[in-house]
Amino acid sequence: MSDDEEPREVAANGDQPHTAAANGDQPHRVAANGDEPREEAVTVTGLRYAFGRATAVDGLDLTVAAGEVFGLLGPNGAGKTTAIRCVTTLLPVPPGMVRVFGHDVTTDRMAVRRLLGYVPQQLSADSSLTGRENVSLFARVFDVPRRERADRVAQALEAVGLSEAADRMAGTYSGGMVRRLELAQALVSAPRLLILDEPTIGLDPIARTGVWDHIMAIRAASGMTVLVTTHYMDEADQYCDRVALMHQGRVRALGTPRRLTDDLRARLGDGTSPTLEDVFRDVAGGSLDDLDRGEFRDVRRTRNTAARVG
Numbered sequence: 030m031s032d033d034e035e036p037r038e039v040a041a042n043g044d045q046p047h048t049a050a051a052n053g054d055q056p057h058r059v060a061a062n063g064d065e066p067r068e069e070a071v072t073v074t075g076l077r078y079a080f081g082r083a084t085a086v087d088g089l090d091l092t093v094a095a096g097e098v099f100g101l102l103g104p105n106g107a108g109k110t111t112a113i114r115c116v117t118t119l120l121p122v123p124p125g126m127v128r129v130f131g132h133d134v135t136t137d138r139m140a141v142r143r144l145l146g147y148v149p150q151q152l153s154a155d156s157s158l159t160g161r162e163n164v165s166l167f168a169r170v171f172d173v174p175r176r177e178r179a180d181r182v183a184q185a186l187e188a189v190g191l192s193e194a195a196d197r198m199a200g201t202y203s204g205g206m207v208r209r210l211e212l213a214q215a216l217v218s219a220p221r222l223l224i225l226d227e228p229t230i231g232l233d234p235i236a237r238t239g240v241w242d243h244i245m246a247i248r249a250a251s252g253m254t255v256l257v258t259t260h261y262m263d264e265a266d267q268y269c270d271r272v273a274l275m276h277q278g279r280v281r282a283l284g285t286p287r288r289l290t291d292d293l294r295a296r297l298g299d300g301t302s303p304t305l306e307d308v309f310r311d312v313a314g315g316s317l318d319d320l321d322r323g324e325f326r327d328v329r330r331t332r333n334t335a336a337r338v339g
């Protein structure tokens with residue numbers, strides 16, 4: 030696919046593509062399920078970001094509907110983390126390019142920060158503090174009222190299954206427990222939008238499932254919107270309502286995993302059942318060198334969380 034081609038866009042219900050209503054400062058609405066339009070949690074319009082002369086994000090358009098689990102997929106260097114850091118206000122972008130629940134990340138930065146919880150790829154837990162102390166620290170940083178703090182910290186730890194281990198040093202946690210602790214840190218401020226950058230990188234399959242089980246349970250209980258990046262196509266297929274496949278700073282395909290694979294199956298017409306990874310190969314073409322070398326599948330920069338905490 031050439032750089033000039035449009036990404037394939039598919040609606041969550043398989044019918045109409047999501048369309049944003051240009052209605053000024055009001056949160057936009059999108060039809061995420063074919064029924065009532067839903068509020069837009071994230072709206073990215075023509076986002077470009079360059080580090081010096083290196084373009085990391087190259088004209089990204091995205092809409093994440095409130096309440097959905099949206100996956101940003103792609104190989105190393107596709108621009109996923111850069112895009113996410115723009116949404117979290119950590120990288121400066123011109124006004125009008127990125128909005129969170131209708132708030133512009135540039136002109137209304139503090140309002141945006143109050144709405145989101147962010148689990149970065151980098152380690153954010155302190156090995157010399159207990160799990161509870163780590164989450165308490167975030168509760169203070171995020172201005173959780175003092176009288177609510179102990180309860181909110183306990184609830185966040187409970188939500189990720191760490192109540193029993195709460196008073197152990199984080200340095201004794203397994204990689205999966207550390208990831209869940211970081212999830213609790215992000216949850217303690219009761220965000221409307223949870224952003225997770227490679228939440229399961231470097232974890233074994235059981236720990237990966239454990240992390241996702243908690244994410245999905247929290248989402249079901251709270252209705253929280255989840256924006257997640259991952260290299261793992263199988264996770265995206267299983268857990269994401271919609272995915273955007275990114276390559277070289279641009280979205281190459283967008284839709285529900287089911288719709289994207291069905292669409293490819295119909296086009297191939299050879300009786301095979303393509304996976305999401307096949308869709309990626311199809312839209313990224315032979316230029317996806319990482320994928321061809323197998324690096325894509327094997328988590329290129331393994332985040333050995335447990336070792337780093339210890």
Ligand SMILES: Nc1ncnc2c1ncn2[C@@H]1O[C@H](COP(=O)(O)OP(=O)(O)OP(=O)(O)O)[C@@H](O)[C@H]1O
Pocket residue numbers: 080083084085086103104105106107108109110111112330
């Ligand atoms: N701080 C930085 N300074 C210079 N270049 C950067 C910086 N951060 C990212 N880049 C470059 O921007 C491009 C996109 O990187 P980004 O980290 O957004 O990709 P990614 O899809 O998140 O990859 P990964 O899966 O490896 O995290 C890459 O070419 C990367 O080298």
